Amino acid sequence: MLNIFLFEILKYALKVENINILTLGCSKNRVDSEVLMKQLAENGYNVAHEADDLEFNTDIIIINTCGFIGDAKEESIETILNYIEVKEDGIIDKIIVFGCLSERYKKELKKEIPEVDAWFGKFELAEMLKYFKSKEKPFIPNRILTTPSHYAYLKISEGCDRTCSFCAIPLITGKHKSKTIEQLVAETQSLVKMGVKEIILIAQELSYYGIDIYKKQMLAPLMDELAQIQGVEWLRIHYTYPASFPFDILPVMAKHKNICNYMDIALQHISNNMLSLMKRNVTKAETYNLISEFRKQVPNINLRTTLLVGHPGETEQDFEELKQFVKDIRFERLGVFEYSHEEQTYAYNNYNDDVPADVKAARAAEIMDIQQQISLELNTQKIGETCKVLIDRKEGVYYIGRTEYDSPEVDTEVLINSDKKLQIGKFVFVKIIDADEFDLFADTI
Numbered sequence: 001m002l003n004i005f006l007f008e009i010l011k012y013a014l015k016v017e018n019i020n021i022l023t024l025g026c027s028k029n030r031v032d033s034e035v036l037m038k039q040l041a042e043n044g045y046n047v048a049h050e051a052d053d054l055e056f057n058t059d060i061i062i063i064n065t066c067g068f069i070g071d072a073k074e075e076s077i078e079t080i081l082n083y084i085e086v087k088e089d090g091i092i093d094k095i096i097v098f099g100c101l102s103e104r105y106k107k108e109l110k111k112e113i114p115e116v117d118a119w120f121g122k123f124e125l126a127e128m129l130k131y132f133k134s135k136e137k138p139f140i141p142n143r144i145l146t147t148p149s150h151y152a153y154l155k156i157s158e159g160c161d162r163t164c165s166f167c168a169i170p171l172i173t174g175k176h177k178s179k180t181i182e183q184l185v186a187e188t189q190s191l192v193k194m195g196v197k198e199i200i201l202i203a204q205e206l207s208y209y210g211i212d213i214y215k216k217q218m219l220a221p222l223m224d225e226l227a228q229i230q231g232v233e234w235l236r237i238h239y240t241y242p243a244s245f246p247f248d249i250l251p252v253m254a255k256h257k258n259i260c261n262y263m264d265i266a267l268q269h270i271s272n273n274m275l276s277l278m279k280r281n282v283t284k285a286e287t288y289n290l291i292s293e294f295r296k297q298v299p300n301i302n303l304r305t306t307l308l309v310g311h312p313g314e315t316e317q318d319f320e321e322l323k324q325f326v327k328d329i330r331f332e333r334l335g336v337f338e339y340s341h342e343e344q345t346y347a348y349n350n351y352n353d354d355v356p357a358d359v360k361a362a363r364a365a366e367i368m369d370i371q372q373q374i375s376l377e378l379n380t381q382k383i384g385e386t387c388k389v390l391i392d393r394k395e396g397v398y399y400i401g402r403t404e405y406d407s408p409e410v411d412t413e414v415l416i417n418s419d420k421k422l423q424i425g426k427f428v429f430v431k432i433i434d435a436d437e438f439d440l441f442a443d444t445i
Contacts (some may be wrong), residue, residue, distance in 0.1 A: 018046045020058040020092075023146070024076055025066025027202050027238075029099060031155045033064045034143035036098075036125065041144060043134035049146040053091055060094040061086075065101035067172060069340035076101045084115045096120070098128060100172045122172065141190035148392055150425030151198035151234075151408060152191050156184055156222065160204040161211075162241065164268075165279045165347040166311060166339060169204055176205070178213050181222050185229065192231035197425065198390060199226065200236045200407065207241040220248040227256035233427070234390070234404060238264040242290055243281040250297040260404040263294055264304040269311070270325035271318040278311060279346060284321075291329055302405035304333035307367060310360030311339045312351035319363055326370050332378055333411050334371045336364045372437045379412065379435035386445065389414050389430050391422050401428070403440075414440045 019040055023033040033049065041047045048056050061083050065076035076099075083095050094117040102109060103121035110119055120128045129136050145152055159173040179187075188199055201223075203209065210218025219237075227235050235258055237249075242265060253259045269275055272284050282290075294301050307322065326334065338360040341353040389401035392408065399416040406412045416422065416430055422444070430442035 017059040037144040062096045065099035067101035157203040168342040198234040217246040240265040271321040302332040309363040310355040376437045
């Protein structure tokens, strides 16, 4: 009887805990979760990403939070509260929270939500590992991918030195800190060895890359180096900035066939009045010239942008200028945010949040109505074209893929109803046969 009792004690003592990581917010947070997963797994834990808690038998849930704007903060808090109920039901043992929300509000959150077992900021990886009685180790590759195995995000820097009036990101992430080109080349090579075909460069602001360590913008040399790595079939850039734009990346894009003809640049507005109030350090004329250069130097480039409506001081005239801008440029991809009055930002400290919530919502909806019509027209023009498509997954009767002009999760997808068995993560050539505002429909060739 004693031996059985000792065996049960030993079995419990040696039990490997199951840790489930949930990621909220942007793809930069996803990379942070992937790095944490690798460290915990190599230190002996069973780790999953966004698994079913009952099926995985989750012991500990780790929530990687977003604290960028009001809606994101609400989602993070709601998720934490939901998991407190799960914990109270006895399904999980512990809740750990890290990321941007706790980086920004850790002291207040500890006080308001004592049911959470531990709080960590965005940059407290070492402290988290110490909590789990683990040590940080220099693994190559340094992460476990949570994306499909054929694409991955490559975070080239952290933080932001820009001073946009509305943005809380610099308050959370601090000053811009670039990784070295050598480090990023090594990371990319390790990803390619894992089977990754598409590398998506991300940062809070790609354009600034290199200034802190090389004393000049180095995005173009970085792209040139990465494009030459054997096995990188698509290289895509996200999150560029219009002021002091590094124009030397354009000939690099034109030079390398594996750099996608895709530019993600957050323009936010076009009215000089609003650009000044937003502290964007760029003018309407400079913005139009920037877009002209994109299309001149990189034929067939597709542009993705985000716009911000309802910022303090935005008048009807400002909004009319913005609508005309959207009609003039005919962006291939466009998203809209409603202004969120974020504490400690320049706008919060210096402006009144004077655009009513219903006006913000109406303006955002109006921009999206204009964009949907543009998207339908642009997609319809593709009918009859032959495209190279990367297959991401299968849903029902359709294989779902993307062209080089589309980033995962945010852009247009190609739906292929094929009698042939297509392989996930492989490229195929298809003919576009139909289109709507959001998707293209195709047959294999």
